[in-house]
Each structure stands twice: as structure tokens, then as C-alpha cells.
Amino acid sequence: MGxxxxxxxxxxxxxxxxxxxxxxxxxxYEYYKNNPDFxxxxxxxxxxxxxxxxxxxxxxxxxxxxxxxxxxxxxEDLNHTGSHKINNVLGQVLLAKKMGKTRVIAETGAGQHGVxxxxxxxxxxxxxxxxxxxxxxxxxxxxxxxxxLLGAKVNAVTSGxxxxxxxxxxxxxxxxxxxxxxxxxxxxxxxxxxFPTIVRDFQSVISxxxxxxxxxxxxxxxxxxxxxxxxxxxxxxxxxNFIEEKSVKLIGxxxxxxxxxxxxxxxxIAKGKVGIFHGMKSYFCQDKYGQIDxxxxxxxxxxxxxxxxxxxxxxxxxxxxxxxxxxEEAVSAFEYLARTEGIIxxxxxxxxxxxxxxxxxxxxxxESIIICLSGRGDKDVAAIARYRGEKIYE
Amino acid sequence: MNRIESAFKNxxxxxxxxxxxxxxxxxxxDFIYKMVSAGADLIEIGIPFSDPVAEGPxxxxxxxxxxxxxxxxxxxxxxxxxxxxxxxIPLVFMTYVNPVFRYGYDNFFKQCSLIGIDGIIIxxxxxxxxxxxxxxxxxxxxxxxxxxAPTSQQRIEDxxxxxxxxxxxxxxxxxxxxxxEIKTDLKSIIESVKKVTNVPTAIGFGIHSPEQANKMSKxxxxxxxxxxxxxxxxxxxxxxxxxxxxYVKSMKDSxxx
Numbered sequence: 299m300g301x302x303x304x305x306x307x308x309x310x311x312x313x314x315x316x317x318x319x320x321x322x323x324x325x326x327y328e329y330y331k332n333n334p335d336f337x338x339x340x341x342x343x344x345x346x347x348x349x350x351x352x353x354x355x356x357x358x359x360x361x362x363x364x365x366x367x368x369x370x371x372x373x374e375d376l377n378h379t380g381s382h383k384i385n386n387v388l389g390q391v392l393l394a395k396k397m398g399k400t401r402v403i404a405e406t407g408a409g410q411h412g413v414x415x416x417x418x419x420x421x422x423x424x425x426x427x428x429x430x431x432x433x434x435x436x437x438x439x440x441x442x443x444x445x446x447l448l449g450a451k452v453n454a455v456t457s458g459x460x461x462x463x464x465x466x467x468x469x470x471x472x473x474x475x476x477x478x479x480x481x482x483x484x485x486x487x488x489x490x491x492x493f494p495t496i497v498r499d500f501q502s503v504i505s506x507x508x509x510x511x512x513x514x515x516x517x518x519x520x521x522x523x524x525x526x527x528x529x530x531x532x533x534x535x536x537x538x539n540f541i542e543e544k545s546v547k548l549i550g551x552x553x554x555x556x557x558x559x560x561x562x563x564x565x566x567i568a569k570g571k572v573g574i575f576h577g578m579k580s581y582f583c584q585d586k587y588g589q590i591d592x593x594x595x596x597x598x599x600x601x602x603x604x605x606x607x608x609x610x611x612x613x614x615x616x617x618x619x620x621x622x623x624x625x626e627e628a629v630s631a632f633e634y635l636a637r638t639e640g641i642i643x644x645x646x647x648x649x650x651x652x653x654x655x656x657x658x659x660x661x662x663x664x665e666s667i668i669i670c671l672s673g674r675g676d677k678d679v680a681a682i683a684r685y686r687g688e689k690i691y692e
Numbered sequence: 693m694n695r696i697e698s699a700f701k702n703x704x705x706x707x708x709x710x711x712x713x714x715x716x717x718x719x720x721x722d723f724i725y726k727m728v729s730a731g732a733d734l735i736e737i738g739i740p741f742s743d744p745v746a747e748g749p750x751x752x753x754x755x756x757x758x759x760x761x762x763x764x765x766x767x768x769x770x771x772x773x774x775x776x777x778x779x780x781i782p783l784v785f786m787t788y789v790n791p792v793f794r795y796g797y798d799n800f801f802k803q804c805s806l807i808g809i810d811g812i813i814i815x816x817x818x819x820x821x822x823x824x825x826x827x828x829x830x831x832x833x834x835x836x837x838x839x840x841a842p843t844s845q846q847r848i849e850d851x852x853x854x855x856x857x858x859x860x861x862x863x864x865x866x867x868x869x870x871x872x873e874i875k876t877d878l879k880s881i882i883e884s885v886k887k888v889t890n891v892p893t894a895i896g897f898g899i900h901s902p903e904q905a906n907k908m909s910k911x912x913x914x915x916x917x918x919x920x921x922x923x924x925x926x927x928x929x930x931x932x933x934x935x936x937x938x939y940v941k942s943m944k945d946s947x948x949x
Contacts (some may be wrong), residue, residue: 311816313746315841475866574789587741587764588794
């Protein structure tokens with residue numbers, strides 16, 4: 299058994315029924331991650347299917363407008379299926395296939411991870427079932443149909459609060475009924491070990507590329523890298539290869555919803571407490587009796603009551619900084635990026651854009667800041683219109 | 693001899709489960725008395741959790757309803773304290789790790805010991821993570837009841853070697869809930885257990901009929917029933933007392949004593 303924790307965070311808090319499968323997963327992953335054929339096959343898929351490397355785009359108009367550091371956008375929104383989720387999914391579904399599995403399951407909030415998993419399953423010839431909170435299936439009906447087009451079965455989860463955390467519960471329950479032929483493609487850097495490590499490794503391609511790209515363009519490391527954080531997979535991907543570069547600030551942007559002083563937010567670092575849930579010890583929004591809170595964000599992808607264990611560790615050690623961004627700030631940034639750069643980004647990613655609007659003007663012009671633009675915003679257009687009081691038909 | 697040992701002494705133990713606070717905390721008290729008088733040998737009291745990942749729909753719903761009714765650890769401790777005045781059979785908590793963690797391990801196990809709880813079952817605290825609570829449970833002499841699953845294989849021996857109280861043998865894959873048929877080779881699992889420990893075994897998950905209880909009691913030391921009882925409470929609500937009594941009695945009588 300390898301290292302299962304980041305400081306005190308992480309671990310394997312799961313039912314006994316799943317333990318042997320998790321141990322097996324770790325063994326198989328440790329083998330395949332260094333297997334040249336596997337690595338080669340995955341890299342080929344990332345290049346020829348997902349469209350990697352993704353661009354590091356210099357946002358010149360935004361830079362001029364804000365009048366400070368040079369702003370670069372890591373364009374994960376240009377990947378196949380429209381977000382960073384495909385990086386992890388191709389890795390995990392390929393791994394599942396090597397492990398002899400014939401079926402994959404996944405949770406999804408807004409549907410991005412579900413669509414990515416259904417896509418990889420279609421490509422690699424696996425049976426696929428997606429668990430999605432009933433509330434989310436209503437809010438994201440288009441993504442539900444997209445997954446069905448890709449050949450996946452979508453289960454609307456009616457237990458608990460009927461949103462993302464309940465979808466994770468249901469996926470874990472389903473996995474425990476049939477581990478023999480099924481792999482659970484967890485979508486973020488969360489859950490029991492080895493998932494936080496596996497997902498981080500597959501997402502670390504983001505910072506691996508970004509580091510090379512920024513050195514090529516600027517000749518030096520950036521002042522900061524900024525990403526939105528729900529469970530935290532795009533942020534871990536964006537941070538990972540910069541962790542060792544102590545001069546680079548790592549900034550994660552949490553969903554503050556209607557404000558962290560209201561009860562409508564999903565800010566696990568700002569407002570959460572240490573707890574144990576979904577297989578891991580980390581920060582969670584919860585009450586004094588340890589019951590997990592219902593959380594809220596305009597962004598379904600950040601609407602999760604916890605954060606990955608490695609983020610909890612980076613927070614405690616002070617290596618990364620986590621800031622809350624409200625719905626209003628995120629929506630304004632969403633509109634700003636569309637007008638200024640002609641890019642409609644995901645409302646999740648707009649949380650990172652919002653923070654950079656605050657810090658860039660205060661940062662020296664010779665410095666640079668990279669924003670991880672984790673996804674594209676087509677899925678959010680209708681919700682933003684509603685937020686602004688516009689009546690449109692989807 | 694501690695209370696858990698005596699529950700298995702020279703007999704097969706029938707172990708009913710009840711969600712504390714479903715439909716309300718006062719009825720839980722009444723239901724416990726009924727189960728005791730119907731012959732329950734040990735009672736599992738469920739501390740409801742918002743996200744019970746090892747439970748099927750029946751216990752999930754009861755947990756949610758109990759929380760909505762205002763059930764919390766403080767009033768559950770009060771309940772047990774009251775019940776303990778007249779009830780002498782072992783009482784074991786069943787919950788998830790977060791409510792225990794949040795309450796504070798030392799404080800939680802201290803309370804358990806003060807009110808007369810004998811053991812604890814935490815399905816999301818596997819063997820590898822047992823150290824999380826071990827020293828506190830030991831300090832206050834609360835037995836940690838471990839689970840063995842159909843997939844445990846080579847882990848059976850490790851888990852059984854450190855077992856205390858009793859061993860909870862999970863009959864089937866998946867979550868709690870009534871099943872018509874149990875296919876796992878439980879006999880060989882229990883044989884592996886018996887090679888390394890004398891700690892009694894009880895089979896749970898999916899058992900609901902007296903026929904199943906009879907069959908399971910032939911290969912193990914006890915039988916655990918949860919969802920079938922919660923279903924009775926769901927059907928009859930605050931009037932479930934008599935039905936719970938009849939059901940527990942029929943199950944206990946069917947066992948191979």
C-alpha cells in the first residue's frame with residue numbers, strides 16, 4: 299500500500315465491500331502509469347482525439363483593459379467535449395479497459411463529466427451508466443440528451459437533496475453492487491485514495507503544458523496561476539507542476555454563491571470544517587453534528603460540499619490560497635470575457651476570471667498570470683440569461 | 693463477561709436495527725422496549741446521517757425523516773440513557789464516521805460509555821482506517837464491530853484477527869435492503885473467520901423472512917435485520933409497536949436455537 303494521504307487529509311473511508319477493488323485499482327494504476335504502451339496510447343488519444351496540447355492564449359485586450367500583469371488563458375474549453383474533464387476520463391476509461399472492466403459508471407453535476415465519460419465509453423467500447431441528481435437533470439436537460447446520444451444510460455437520482463453529492467452517493471452504492479465488471483470513473487480529485495492521485499495525475503497535463511508554454515512566451519515563470527475549485531480537478535491540474543516553483547502563487551476560487559455570510563454558498567475552505575465524507579478526510583460544509591450541508595452555487599460544477607484532500611493540504615501548508623467568488627462576480631466576469639475577448643467560458647471558469655480582474659491591476663506589468671479556462675460556456679447561456687432576467691427559450 | 697458476549701452465550705442472537713428518531717425519538721424508545729420484550733438479544737441503534745452510502749432506499753429515507761424530525765446526537769444520547777435504566781441487553785450504535793469525528797472522538801466514546809453503549813459499527817471506517825477511533829474506543833471500552841464483505845477474500849483473516857464484540861458478515865454485494873435470495877457462500881466465509889477467532893459472527897444485509905433467519909442462524913451465531921423493520925415503521929408509523937413486537941418474535945422464534 300502506497301501513501302494514501304496528503305498530510306492528515308485523504309485516506310480510504312469506504313465500505314468493506316469496496317476495499318479490495320480500491321486496493322486492486324491502486325495496484326493496476328501503479329503498474330500502468332509507467333507502462334510505455336499505456337502511456338503511449340493515452341498520449342495518442344489526448345493528441346488526436348481530445349485535441350491536446352490546448353492553447354495558452356495571450357488575452358491582450360483584457361490585459362490592456364486591466365492595466366497590470368499579462369493575462370494568459372489556458373484553453374481547456376477547446377478540448378473535445380468542451381472542458382478539462384476529458385483529460386481524466388480518457389485516462390481512467392483506458393485504465394478500466396486494461397483492467398478488464400466492461401462497464402463504467404460516473405457521477406455528474408452539470409453534466410460535463412457525464413458527457414466526457416459517455417464519450418470515452420463510446421470511443422473505447424464500454425457500457426456506460428451516469429448518475430445525476432434529479433434536480434440537475436431538469437436544469438441540464440440538454441446534457442442528459444447528449445449522454446443518451448452517446449449511448450449512455452442516465453439515472454436520475456431521487457435520494458437526498460437530488461444534486462451532485464447525492465449522485466456521488468448513488469454511484470458508490472451502485473459500484474458496491476457490481477465491482478467485478480465495473481469501474482467508477484470519479485470526476486474530481488476527491489473520494490478515497492487512489493482517486494485523488496489518479497485524477498490529479500491525469501489532469502496534471504494542464505500545468506505540464508502551461509509551464510512549457512509560458513516559459514516559451516515569457517521566458518520566465520508566471521506570477522500566479524488561478525483556477526476555480528469545486529472538488530478541484532482543473533485546479534489540481536493547473537497547480538501541480540507549479541507546486542515546486544515556490545515563487546508562483548497558486549490561487550483557487552471557490553463558489554461563494556450569494557455570499558459566504560449567507561447559507562447559500564459552496565465555499566468548503568472559507569466556511570467548511572474538517573470532516574470525513576465520500577471516502578476522504580478534508581474540508582466539508584457541515585453542521586455541528588457532522589451532517590453534510592446542502593450547498594449552493596449558480597455553477598452546478600462547483601455545487602459540491604467538499605474539496606479534494608490535496609487542496610486541503612495545500613491550504614493548511616499555505617502553499618495555495620483559496621478565495622471565495624460570488625455568483626454576481628462570476629456572472630459579471632462571464633459577460634466581461636465574452637465582450638472583451640470574444641470567449642464564452644463556463645460559469646465555473648468565470649469564478650477564476652473574476653478573481654483575476656481583482657488582482658491583475660495590482661500586479662506588475664512585467665509579470666504574467668495564467669487563468670485555467672476549464673470549460674466552455676454554451677451550457678450556461680440559458681442560466682445566465684435567467685439570472686439577468688432575460689426570457690429566452692432553450 | 694461483557695454484555696455483547698452474553699448476548700451470544702449458548703444461543704443464536706437476533707439483532708434488530710432501528711433508526712433513532714424515526715418517526716420521532718419518543719417512538720424509538722417505545723419500539724426498543726417492544727423489541728426487547730419480543731426477544732431481541734442485541735439492538736443496533738442507527739444514528740442517522742445525511743448521506744448514508746452503505747444504505748438502501750428504506751434506511752436512507754428513515755435517516756432523512758429522522759433528521760428532519762430534529763434528531764441529533766444529543767437527544768440520541770438522552771434516549772439511550774433513559775432506555776438503559778430498564779434494558780439490560782447490549783446496545784450498539786451504527787453510524788457513519790463523520791458525526792463521530794465532528795462530535796470529537798474522545799467526547800463521543802466517553803458519552804457512549806456513560807450511557808451504557810456496548811459497541812459501534814461504522815461502515816465507512818474499514819480495517820485500514822480503524823486507528824482513527826481505536827485508542828478512544830479502547831479507553832472507554834466500546835467494542836468496534838468490524839464488517840466482512842463477500843469481496844473481502846484475503847482480508848478476512850486480518851479483520852477477524854483483530855475482531856471484538858462480534859463480526860458483522862455482509863451477506864451480499866451492494867447496500868442494505870430486503871433481498872429474496874442470498875447467493876454468497878457465507879459458510880466458507882464464516883469458516884475462514886472461525887479459524888482465527890472465537891468472536892461471534894452475525895449475518896446482515898437482505899434478511900427479512902423467518903425462513904432466511906432460520907437458514908442463516910444455522911451457519912452463524914446471529915442474524916441482523918434492519919430494512920424489514922424500518923419498512924414496518926414506514927407502514928404503521930407511530931402505531932407500529934405491536935407489529936414490531938410480532939415481527940421480532942417471529943424472527944427470534946424461527947432461529948435455530
